[in-house]
Amino acid sequence: MPEPASTFGAGIDSIYYIILWITGAIFVLVETALIVFIIRYRHREGRVAAYSHGNKKAEIVWTVIPFILVLFIVYASNDIWLEVKRADQGGAAPADALPLRVVAKQFEWNVTYPGPDGELDTADDFVKRNQLHVPIGRAVRIDLGSEDVIHSFFLPDFRVKQDAVPGMTIPVWFEATRTGEFPLACAELCGLGHYRMRASLTVHEAADFDLWQSQEIAASGSPTGASEIDTERANEAEISEGEESA
Amino acid sequence: MSEAAAIHAHAPRPMEGIRVYNVKLGMWVFLLSEVMFFSGLIGAYIILRFANPEQWAAPGEVLNVTLTAFNTFMLICSSVTMVKAFAAIEHGDQAGLKRWLLATIVLGAAFVGIQVFEYIKLAEHGFVPMASQYAADGGGPLYGSTFYTMTGFHGAHVTIGVLCLIFTLVKALRGHYTEEYYSGVEIMGLYWHFVDLVWIILFTIVYLI
Amino acid sequence: MANKKPNYYLVWLYLLVLTIAEVGVAFLSGLPFEVLVFILLSLAIWKAALVAMYYMHLRFEPPRLVIIALAPLPLAVLITIVVVTMEVF
Amino acid sequence: MSTTQLLAPNVTAQHWADPSHPDDRPFIRRYIFSTDHKTIGNQFMFMSLFFLLVGGALAMMIRWQLGWPGQPMPGGGVLPETMAPGGILLPEFYNSLVTMHGTFMIFFAIMPLLVGMFGNWLIPLHVGASDMAFPRLNMMSFWSAVPAGFIMLASFVVEGGAAGAGWTAYPPLSAVPEYSGVSTGQQLWCVSLIILGFSSLMGAVNYITTIVNMRAPGMTWMRMPLPIWSLFITAILILLAIPILAGAAIMLLFDQTIGTTFFLPEAGGQPLLWQHLFWYFGHPEVYILILPAMGVASEVIANGSRKPIFGYPAMVGAIVAIAFLGWIVWGHHMFQSGMNPLLGSSFMLSTMIIAVPSAIKVFNWLGTIWRGDIHFHTPMLNALAFVGMFVIGGLSGVFMASTPVDIYIHDTYFIVAHLHYVLFGGSLFAIFAGIYFWFPKFFGRMLSPTLGKIHFALTFVFYNLVFFPMHNLGLGGMMRRIYDPNQYGFLEPLQPMNTFVSVFALALGVSQLVFFFNILWSLWRGEKAPENPWRSNSLEWSLASPPPHGNFEAMPAVYRGPYEYSYPGRGEDFWLQGEPPDGGAVHAPTGGAPVGEGVPQ
Numbered sequence A: 001m002p003e004p005a006s007t008f009g010a011g012i013d014s015i016y017y018i019i020l021w022i023t024g025a026i027f028v029l030v031e032t033a034l035i036v037f038i039i040r041y042r043h044r045e046g047r048v049a050a051y052s053h054g055n056k057k058a059e060i061v062w063t064v065i066p067f068i069l070v071l072f073i074v075y076a077s078n079d080i081w082l083e084v085k086r087a088d089q090g091g092a093a094p095a096d097a098l099p100l101r102v103v104a105k106q107f108e109w110n111v112t113y114p115g116p117d118g119e120l121d122t123a124d125d126f127v128k129r130n131q132l133h134v135p136i137g138r139a140v141r142i143d144l145g146s147e148d149v150i151h152s153f154f155l156p157d158f159r160v161k162q163d164a165v166p167g168m169t170i171p172v173w174f175e176a177t178r179t180g181e182f183p184l185a186c187a188e189l190c191g192l193g194h195y196r197m198r199a200s201l202t203v204h205e206a207a208d209f210d211l212w213q214s215q216e217i218a219a220s221g222s223p224t225g226a227s228e229i230d231t232e233r234a235n236e237a238e239i240s241e242g243e244e245s246a
Numbered sequence B: 001m002s003e004a005a006a007i008h009a010h011a012p013r014p015m016e017g018i019r020v021y022n023v024k025l026g027m028w029v030f031l032l033s034e035v036m037f038f039s040g041l042i043g044a045y046i047i048l049r050f051a052n053p054e055q056w057a058a059p060g061e062v063l064n065v066t067l068t069a070f071n072t073f074m075l076i077c078s079s080v081t082m083v084k085a086f087a088a089i090e091h092g093d094q095a096g097l098k099r100w101l102l103a104t105i106v107l108g109a110a111f112v113g114i115q116v117f118e119y120i121k122l123a124e125h126g127f128v129p130m131a132s133q134y135a136a137d138g139g140g141p142l143y144g145s146t147f148y149t150m151t152g153f154h155g156a157h158v159t160i161g162v163l164c165l166i167f168t169l170v171k172a173l174r175g176h177y178t179e180e181y182y183s184g185v186e187i188m189g190l191y192w193h194f195v196d197l198v199w200i201i202l203f204t205i206v207y208l209i
Numbered sequence C: 001m002a003n004k005k006p007n008y009y010l011v012w013l014y015l016l017v018l019t020i021a022e023v024g025v026a027f028l029s030g031l032p033f034e035v036l037v038f039i040l041l042s043l044a045i046w047k048a049a050l051v052a053m054y055y056m057h058l059r060f061e062p063p064r065l066v067i068i069a070l071a072p073l074p075l076a077v078l079i080t081i082v083v084v085t086m087e088v089f
Numbered sequence D: 001m002s003t004t005q006l007l008a009p010n011v012t013a014q015h016w017a018d019p020s021h022p023d024d025r026p027f028i029r030r031y032i033f034s035t036d037h038k039t040i041g042n043q044f045m046f047m048s049l050f051f052l053l054v055g056g057a058l059a060m061m062i063r064w065q066l067g068w069p070g071q072p073m074p075g076g077g078v079l080p081e082t083m084a085p086g087g088i089l090l091p092e093f094y095n096s097l098v099t100m101h102g103t104f105m106i107f108f109a110i111m112p113l114l115v116g117m118f119g120n121w122l123i124p125l126h127v128g129a130s131d132m133a134f135p136r137l138n139m140m141s142f143w144s145a146v147p148a149g150f151i152m153l154a155s156f157v158v159e160g161g162a163a164g165a166g167w168t169a170y171p172p173l174s175a176v177p178e179y180s181g182v183s184t185g186q187q188l189w190c191v192s193l194i195i196l197g198f199s200s201l202m203g204a205v206n207y208i209t210t211i212v213n214m215r216a217p218g219m220t221w222m223r224m225p226l227p228i229w230s231l232f233i234t235a236i237l238i239l240l241a242i243p244i245l246a247g248a249a250i251m252l253l254f255d256q257t258i259g260t261t262f263f264l265p266e267a268g269g270q271p272l273l274w275q276h277l278f279w280y281f282g283h284p285e286v287y288i289l290i291l292p293a294m295g296v297a298s299e300v301i302a303n304g305s306r307k308p309i310f311g312y313p314a315m316v317g318a319i320v321a322i323a324f325l326g327w328i329v330w331g332h333h334m335f336q337s338g339m340n341p342l343l344g345s346s347f348m349l350s351t352m353i354i355a356v357p358s359a360i361k362v363f364n365w366l367g368t369i370w371r372g373d374i375h376f377h378t379p380m381l382n383a384l385a386f387v388g389m390f391v392i393g394g395l396s397g398v399f400m401a402s403t404p405v406d407i408y409i410h411d412t413y414f415i416v417a418h419l420h421y422v423l424f425g426g427s428l429f430a431i432f433a434g435i436y437f438w439f440p441k442f443f444g445r446m447l448s449p450t451l452g453k454i455h456f457a458l459t460f461v462f463y464n465l466v467f468f469p470m471h472n473l474g475l476g477g478m479m480r481r482i483y484d485p486n487q488y489g490f491l492e493p494l495q496p497m498n499t500f501v502s503v504f505a506l507a508l509g510v511s512q513l514v515f516f517f518n519i520l521w522s523l524w525r526g527e528k529a530p531e532n533p534w535r536s537n538s539l540e541w542s543l544a545s546p547p548p549h550g551n552f553e554a555m556p557a558v559y560r561g562p563y564e565y566s567y568p569g570r571g572e573d574f575w576l577q578g579e580p581p582d583g584g585a586v587h588a589p590t591g592g593a594p595v596g597e598g599v600p601q
């Protein structure tokens, strides 16, 4: 897994490693027992199998121990899950979060930025295709939607994945901890262009983000690039990085 | 029992089982899957209705409840006639079996007929399952889609039931059933009552709520 | 099996009365929606139970068949409950 | 009323074999429209093996594209322009490949192999019946599965190609042709599955009735061989789950054809509704695919270890528990779907608890081989591999069941690895074990043990080399169902691993030819099979190989459980269930039903 770049990434990874240790131990135990028994009790002249219908005590032990283990895994997982989903806040992102809107459609991601006033659905909003820019150290709230089919908003480095379902607006949030450029992928089969429905996420220092935003507004003066219809066939393979930021 | 054992010399000892003969057990088992089929449709209906309350009209506003209440009445009557047919053959009353089966067929066919009539009338008022053509006063397209799907599948069950009843009647006319051998009538009855039972639920959910 | 035969006409009358009651409740009462739904569903289940018990003879079957027949009901109830919780959220 | 009247329908279904009466059914009734459960079992076997081959061939094309993206596929030139111009697979064709691979494997290969083939073969023989309760319904079950399969296959050649929305067919993609580019194919997918659903339902009604009502005297519930227990529970799952799929598929078909909007948001429909219905069916479905495999493996492992199964009551209880819990976990496929996260928590809990009955099964298998006298015949090798591989698949399930971990691995190759570990490593290895085990009984000839062991060794090694690295691909972030991973910079470093996987996938495919050859060759040339080659206990092993039409000469009686291996003080290390206690005189079976049971009073 890539190194986590969001605030909750490390938490998610830690539960992954807990499970890896537990299941790893069980795996080694079971497979070793299997192999040892296979070798130890292989047929030999004169060997007689034990006649036994089981052992209640042993069975109770190996019922109760896994039960305790899975309850522990559930307990540990649920903590992080509720934190990621902010269940105690009814799913709402942190109050000072930067609001963005991401609308998926075959086969692109359209991002609406709130502009300098920091609010969506105002005159200074602007739209970028396949480019997500966020500042570091500030929570981002994304209202995720889709125009046509189900897509899935996948930021591998941020441990973020959320299906974008037409007819629903689903809140997603994260807070970046590293600057740089990261992939944004589509993880739900959405048609023939599913495999190339990619975009990039750029994490800026806070000041750079404001700078980028004012440059964008200056460059276009108006919302850009929202509705080009992408009908090109996949195998014609003429999609280059350059035209996406046009 | 000794009598039976003597007749079936090949099977001296009876099998393990639950004291219900195969065909009847099989029919019950099949009906369980029908329960799940209709539960799935009803579950979908509930989800869609909760999500879009504005698409549902008040009872009686679009649908003709009086007509359907009458239809419900007929289906309930057909259940009595069916069970009377079964009671008749249990006592070896061949004439009664035929009479009551015929009555059930007539009532069942009338139910389907009225339903078709209802569909035609509703469609004339723009109450259709297709989202793009929905034009009834009140309600929305999902109202139409779920209505036709649920009542349509029930209607299909009634139609199949009527066909099977006709088949049963033909057999009865040929004297196939006796006081000793009436499993065909009994399982026909189970199916028919089940279809009635489903309608009781659907009528309430679709027309009255 | 058929030692206690129910009076089928009586059951029929019962069903009829309940149906009329249902239609009546649906149209005449000014009850709040939730109460209405509750009453109507109860009546419907009552009727369904009558059909199953008397017309389908479930009352007179061996208990094991009854268990088999009732087996899917928890599942049907379950899907409804989950569906409702899902929507209410 | 007298006692005979209701007996009639029950007993007339039993035609006990009469050796003085040779089987004189004409060819068609004997081999094609046969109502004999053994013939129908064979028919299911050949049909499903054919579809396994189809599914396998599709997998080879998938792996070609992923291993060498954009390279012309050898032999791909024979495919039409709409699929692979110049042998290079098109992305829309790739989507169809994935969809049809999953669909064929699950619905037309593994499910009919386990339920159609083993169900038909084993149920009447194991419970001591002459045939299924409803032989004609049984025949109809097979003859509706065949058209369903060919409709599915035919969708490749219709305008627009085969269904391409994944085997899970999520709408709106699956409902609107403009979105997927597939119209007729997607409809045929629904139609085919609805027909197949009927086929499965007919089978399930038959199995349940036969098992409940037609067990031979003395075959009490707790003396049933475990394959029968698992097939019984599986039949219940089929009975209750398939109608949900049928209902959902019908609604989807309406959305596609007459313009309803159950799953389309424009007029208030709910895309998530499909997912709920599909997975409400779908999770029980995956247990439909593993429970019979567990039953078969239990049978073979007890036989191969020459030991009674460890903790039989717990094994039965675990089957029931897995099946029951299987109904309340479907939401684990929808953690990232936009469903209420609190529901996610409860689904995580119920899903994890399934590890407990699964643990009982695994440890009891280990307990069975412990202090055994293990004979490594081919069935046993495959059954042991089943245990080893199912554990891997099950443990990877625990990762995905953890909601936060699933955020990252959902819809990646980690899932693909999981599902192949449980479906190939689990179900398919158990199917191999079962085929090697019962082939002699049903065709009267042994499968070649040498070829069998070669097939096992190649399959086991290549299988792990193909599917284990997929965990790493998934952890590297590689999404499922993508035509060309190299579109993403971060996936480019994974290409060598993809190529590695593909090389061994091709090797795996080719090594299955050993198996197919073994079957075909042994059918005609194999060594003649004795009555009881594996010295096993259940009722069928006292019959001729293959058993005559009608199976038993007279109603058999059962005197003990199915796993009485190595009973101390006996000369033999096995003890047939139908052998009377003192080896000769016929007693009333102990613990059996008193005379008069099974008949209404």
Ligand code: HEA
Pocket: A023, A026, A030, A065, A066, A067, A069, A070, D168, D286, D287, D289, D290, D332, D333, D351, D352, D354, D355, D358, D359, D360, D362, D390, D391, D393, D394, D395, D397, D398, D400, D401, D402, D406, D409, D410, D411, D415, D418, D419, D422, D423, D426, D427
């Ligand atoms: C035969 C089929 C089969 C079986 C048996 C299973 C068994 C399990 N599956 Fe799997 N599953 C599939 C077939 C199967 N699955 C398929 C086909 C998919 C993909 C569908 C798609 O999207 O296309 C899928 C997807 C899938 C998902 C969805 C992932 C996603 O899309 O994000 C999840 C999530 O929870 C899951 C979990 C589990 C669990 C917990 C089990 C458990 O039953 C496993 C239990 C077993 C064990 C745990 C091992 C033995 C136990 C021990 C040795 C004891 C000790 C263990 C502990 C204490 C942990 N499966």
Ligand code: HEA
Pocket: D052, D053, D055, D056, D057, D059, D060, D062, D063, D066, D098, D099, D101, D102, D103, D105, D106, D110, D165, D166, D167, D168, D416, D419, D420, D423, D424, D427, D428, D466, D479, D480, D481, D482, D483, D505, D506, D508, D509, D510, D512, D513, D516
């Ligand atoms: C029981 C089920 C089963 C089985 C046995 C298999 C077997 C195989 N699967 Fe399967 N697979 C699924 C069920 C199964 N799969 C499902 C449900 C999906 C999800 C679909 C979806 O996303 O919708 C999936 C998806 C899936 C993917 C993911 C595709 C994607 O997401 O883009 C891949 C990729 O590698 C793959 C590969 C393979 C391979 C290499 C085999 C090999 O093991 C195949 C080996 C071959 C055989 C067992 C048959 C023998 C064949 C021959 C004898 C022919 C020989 C021909 C030549 C040599 C040309 N499968």
Ligand code: CUA
Pocket: A104, A107, A150, A151, A152, A186, A187, A188, A189, A190, A191, A193, A194, A195, A197
């Ligand atoms: Cu969008 Cu996949």
Ligand SMILES: [Cu+2]
Pocket: D282, D283, D286, D329, D330, D332, D333
């Ligand atoms: Cu599942």
